[in-house]
Amino acid sequence: MKNDEILVVQNLRKTFTLSKKQQKLERTDIKRKVAVDDLSFTANRGEIFGLLGPNGAGKTTTLRLISTLIHPDSGDILVDGTSVVKEPEIVRGKIGFLTSELKLEDFFTPNYLFDFFSELHGVEPAVRDERKARLFARFGIDKFAEVKVANLSTGMKQKISLVISIVHDPEFIIFDEPTNGLDVLTAKVVTDFLLELKAEGKSILVSTHIFSLIEKICDRVGIIVDGHMILCDTLKNLTREQSLEDIFFTIYAERAGEHA
Amino acid sequence: MKKEFARFFGDKRMVMSVILLPGIMIYVMYTFMGSALSDQFHSADDYQYRVAAVNLPASVEQLIQTSGFPFELEHLDTASADTTSANWSFHTARIEEMSLDLLVVFPTEFEQLIMTYDPLTAAIPAPNVDIYYNSASPESGEAYDSFCSMMDSYESMLANKFDINNSDERYDLASDKDTTAQVFAMLLPMLLMTFMFSSCASIAPESIAGEKERGTIATLLVTPMKRRDLAIGKICSLSCIALLGGLSSFIGTMLSIPKLMGGQMDNMDASVYGASEYAMILVIILSTVLVIVSAISVISAFAKTVKEASTMVSPLMIVTMLFGISGMFGGGAATSLPVYLIPLYNSAQCFSGIFSFTCEPFQVVLTVITNLICSGVLVFILTRMFSSEKIMY
Numbered sequence: 001m002k003n004d005e006i007l008v009v010q011n012l013r014k015t016f017t018l019s020k021k022q023q024k025l026e027r028t029d030i031k032r033k034v035a036v037d038d039l040s041f042t043a044n045r046g047e048i049f050g051l052l053g054p055n056g057a058g059k060t061t062t063l064r065l066i067s068t069l070i071h072p073d074s075g076d077i078l079v080d081g082t083s084v085v086k087e088p089e090i091v092r093g094k095i096g097f098l099t100s101e102l103k104l105e106d107f108f109t110p111n112y113l114f115d116f117f118s119e120l121h122g123v124e125p126a127v128r129d130e131r132k133a134r135l136f137a138r139f140g141i142d143k144f145a146e147v148k149v150a151n152l153s154t155g156m157k158q159k160i161s162l163v164i165s166i167v168h169d170p171e172f173i174i175f176d177e178p179t180n181g182l183d184v185l186t187a188k189v190v191t192d193f194l195l196e197l198k199a200e201g202k203s204i205l206v207s208t209h210i211f212s213l214i215e216k217i218c219d220r221v222g223i224i225v226d227g228h229m230i231l232c233d234t235l236k237n238l239t240r241e242q243s244l245e246d247i248f249f250t251i252y253a254e255r256a257g258e259h260a
Numbered sequence: 261m262k263k264e265f266a267r268f269f270g271d272k273r274m275v276m277s278v279i280l281l282p283g284i285m286i287y288v289m290y291t292f293m294g295s296a297l298s299d300q301f302h303s304a305d306d307y308q309y310r311v312a313a314v315n316l317p318a319s320v321e322q323l324i325q326t327s328g329f330p331f332e333l334e335h336l337d338t339a340s341a342d343t344t345s346a347n348w349s350f351h352t353a354r355i356e357e358m359s360l361d362l363l364v365v366f367p368t369e370f371e372q373l374i375m376t377y378d379p380l381t382a383a384i385p386a387p388n389v390d391i392y393y394n395s396a397s398p399e400s401g402e403a404y405d406s407f408c409s410m411m412d413s414y415e416s417m418l419a420n421k422f423d424i425n426n427s428d429e430r431y432d433l434a435s436d437k438d439t440t441a442q443v444f445a446m447l448l449p450m451l452l453m454t455f456m457f458s459s460c461a462s463i464a465p466e467s468i469a470g471e472k473e474r475g476t477i478a479t480l481l482v483t484p485m486k487r488r489d490l491a492i493g494k495i496c497s498l499s500c501i502a503l504l505g506g507l508s509s510f511i512g513t514m515l516s517i518p519k520l521m522g523g524q525m526d527n528m529d530a531s532v533y534g535a536s537e538y539a540m541i542l543v544i545i546l547s548t549v550l551v552i553v554s555a556i557s558v559i560s561a562f563a564k565t566v567k568e569a570s571t572m573v574s575p576l577m578i579v580t581m582l583f584g585i586s587g588m589f590g591g592g593a594a595t596s597l598p599v600y601l602i603p604l605y606n607s608a609q610c611f612s613g614i615f616s617f618t619c620e621p622f623q624v625v626l627t628v629i630t631n632l633i634c635s636g637v638l639v640f641i642l643t644r645m646f647s648s649e650k651i652m653y
Binding site (some may be wrong): 067071089093101120122164 | 474478479481482485486649
């Protein structure tokens with residue numbers, strides 16, 4: 001692993017068992033569905049890496065594998081040199097993971113949740129208070145710090161989730177569909193924040209199917225289709241002759257042709 | 261664990277419904293049931309039974325006056341009436357509509373007839389006294405019982421050969437302690453097991469299956485927290501809360517059982533149990549709550565939703581209740597040791613033993629150890645489940 005690589009994904013493979021019902025739905029007799037197949041890529045320090053692909057391509061599975069929520073069938077992932085297979089607990093301390101699947105308990109206030117998750121990550125109280133004040137002010141949460149999450153708007157909930165996911169100031173931040181379901185204003189707050197994080201020297205991995213988001217913030221792009229990495233290069237190299245959207249559809253049409 | 265407490269105690273409604281309400285409800289309900297039961301079979305203290313009598317012999321009337329039964333007598337005129345029952349219809353109708361409690365019809369010359377009757381030859385049928393009453397009216401039923409017992413003593417007075425227990429001495433040698441022990445040992449194991457279970461079942465599925473359903477447990481799983489710490493934290497905090505709920509029910513029961521028993525047991529008192537009994541009960545409750553919470557937690561972790569968890573928990577509840585009922589039969593706690601190696605069943609047996617003062621300390625120790633080991637195994641299983649992607653997602 002080179003020193004400038006924060007993430008190394010090596011020959012990753014992950015399959016899921018299909019239930020009888022799912023087999024019927026997908027009209028297949030195959031019991032196991034391959035979600036990610038022999039996937040390898042690297043992401044560099046201080047960069048925003050975009051994982052682009054249609055729904056069901058294996059983006060979320062890859063991110064879940066990196067965040068140790070699920071275990072790979074084979075292959076490995078190194079996060080800042082630590083293997084997710086061998087030392088998942090250490091990896092969890094190094095990453096911040098934000099996805100719409102991870103919800104916050106409605107019953108608590110943002111203030112309480114921030115303190116609670118800081119404690120789980122072992123953040124010192126003094127550091128925590130400074131960080132909380134800064135992040136809450138940055139996202140306008142300070143006014144709602146003592147309001148139960150249940151009573152807040154969707155946008156505010158998303159901002160709180162974002163803040164909670166980085167209570168421990170991780171070096172590597174993973175965002176699954178960061179702007180999905182957000183209004184344009186909140187989406188802009190989130191994308192601006194991603195760029196700020198990058199400016200601070202953090203490494204970021206985002207997954208999305210929105211081309212404009214990738215073109216706006218990413219340094220490097222990996223295109224995933226059917227669990228395979230089809231293309232992986234810098235945004236600059238890729239978009240030298242045609243737009244990202246055109247490249248994606250060309251590739252997609254080629255693959256569809258192969259399968260036909 | 262801290263979060264779990266904050267979640268719970270922050271919600272005043274939940275504190276009310278899980279901890280305070282059961283104890284208060286049980287106390288109020290049992291007290292009410294007890295007083296309702298005794299009211300049903302007892303009439304007011306100063307009530308005078310209205311008795312109509314036909315051909316009342318002087319000797320019986322004298323007995324009525326000395327017996328102290330509050331009979332208000334109404335002599336019916338024999339001269340105007342025939343002694344066949346058909347003609348008493350006016351008075352029997354009064355009994356039916358409860359304006360009269362008793363109609364007693366003696367044969368004419370009753371005293372004469374009993375003098376001439378010879379029970380050995382029984383040449384003529386024994387003289388018969390007809391007593392009409394209405395069992396649907398508590399007053400009439402009581403009047404009937406009193407009159408019959410008075411007539412029984414009248415009968416034995418006529419040919420008294422010997423008496424049984426005819427003095428003020430105390431013949432029933434059962435102490436207050438024994439009677440209390442008997443009733444408590446029969447009822448409490450089942451009640452305690454049920455209370456503990458329902459207390460656990462009201463919070464554990466919410467805390468684990470609920471978090472799974474809402475997606476909040478995944479947020480915890482991406483933090484560096486160890487799965488084992490999460491499992492232990494969940495089980496410990498849930499146990500504490502369940503314990504409070506269980507204790508509330510227990511206190512409510514202990515206070516109200518004497519009231520439930522009402523007038524039948526005047527000398528029942530929870531104070532017959534000493535500190536050591538209560539300490540043993542507490543230890544058993546604590547270890548049992550741990551087992552139940554762990555078991556329900558494992559089941560809840562399997563379930564996808566709170567609703568599914570509640571459904572899956574019900575077979576366990578039936579088993580727990582059966583174990584509780586087992587204390588009611590079979591004459592006290594089991595003496596064979598292997599019995600105390602079965603979780604939950606051992607707790608029920610221990611309760612039974614403690615309340616009847618037959619429990620040996622090593623049975624309690626064995627039960628607690630078994631329960632702790634069982635909880636430990638379940639915590640281990642829960643930890644494995646938290647790490648399993650199949651179960652958690």
